[in-house]
Amino acid sequence: MAIYVVLGIAWIAFSDRLLDALVPDAELQRTLQTAKGIAFVVLTAALLFLLIRGSERGLRALSAEVRATLDSIADGVMLVDAEGRIVEANRAMIQLLGATSKDEVTGPISEWSERWKLRSVDGAAVPNERLASMRVLAGEPNPRYDAILQRADGVDVFVSVSSAPVERPYGRRLAVTVLRDVSPARRLDDAREEFLASAAHEFKTPLAVIKAYAQLMARREPEEAHPLAVIQRQVDRLALLVQHLLDASRLRLDPADGRQERFDLASLGREVVEQLRHATTKHDLRVAAGAAVPVQGDRDRIGRVIATLLENGIRFSPAGGPVDVRIESDGVEAIVSVTDRGLGIPRDRQERVFERYYRAHAGMPDDPGGLGVGLDVSRAIIQRHGGRMWFESVLGEGSTFHFTLPMVAEARA
């Protein structure tokens, strides 16, 4: 191209002078000049044609490569333009939806989500402006969510949707949206959660029978009150473990599960401590709670979180001693802290304390047992209520677990 430009300029600048010098005859000069002009135009046209064809072939090859790359991606990929139209979709997208041609999966995205019955995991339709592609077009950098689609054959598919912007040098931005089929993993999850839920259910009925018979006997034989109280206490302990398993599975199954009510965290804390006081003879359970601390959420579950922290405090201080529950507030947040003077958690194991099934004391000589689900579930419950959970612990000195909950205005509580 550069050579063409140099030669072209040189030709225009010097060819006439050259002609003047070489051909003296004016008539012949004019004829030659016309021929020269025609030759220049023809040559230029031919050159331009070759150039354009070359770059077009390159473009076509590039486009075929991009197409092949898109089609070789195992996840469904689609390109959405600024008007919210799906302009491109790869082969995996067509297969994911069980469609027969690309035409079925392109077009306005609002029609697309209607056609394939796009729903969020809880079954509610996803409004147009909440679609990942539309959020990207509105300026959000990288939205993602899980959803359900209905394939052409009527089967539901669980997909994980994510989208990212494609900035273009000319024209408005596009959104590239990826749909990953997570159905197999999801089905396995569902089966496992369902199993866990029924297992927990099956455990609780016999517990109910044992506890009720123990209570019946305690009424009839007051002199046997102590052993029967032990049976009840152990049943309660088993029931709490079962409840943790249920919570662990239910929290994932029904994200919207749980009741919203206003309650006083301070009196809930006192209540839980009273309920657990009979669970130990070696420990001194103390509550420091002042004025009412109004919060909002699932009172039963928050109660179980406090019970879990207290039970842990008791369990992880086998030598006995005080376990303190402190409930305070800074007017914006309520803070609950549970402190024991027990075993403490080794520093190198602290990072994993909130992992499900992880037990920081596993394999240690003073391992007091447990399932490793209490803290994971508790933290999930607190996070779902908009709070945080953390702890401090020193090996051999004990641990303090804290959680916060947002407070609600007292006037409305």
Added chain:
Amino acid sequence: MTDGPPAVLVVEDDPDLVALLEMVLVESGRRVRTAHEGRAALARVGEEMPGLILLDMRMPGMNGWEFAREFRARHGHGCPIVVVTAAENARRRAEEIGADGWLSKPFDLDEVLAMVARFLGPAGAEGPAASR
């Protein structure tokens, strides 16, 4: 119709739990009828409208949800229903079927008696009487 104070209908598939509830309720002066699943319970209700139904949710045959739907369809709000469930959120199960109360397993016997008294009032002066 059977004579006597309104009965408590215990709908529960675990025979040990049924036996215990029946024993405790009869001892406290209630008349008790029992059914091991929903269809049998509907038959009991057909014979005699109880004063209160204690309803388990997970049962073989007709479960608690189906029983509640059928009961409402046939008898409207014929009598209060208290859900007795091992489910993680007993209150929610109760709301699902529009029940009047709930007891979560494992429960305290005193809770059961208090719940029955709440709907039927103090135990009748007629004294203990059981019928099936």
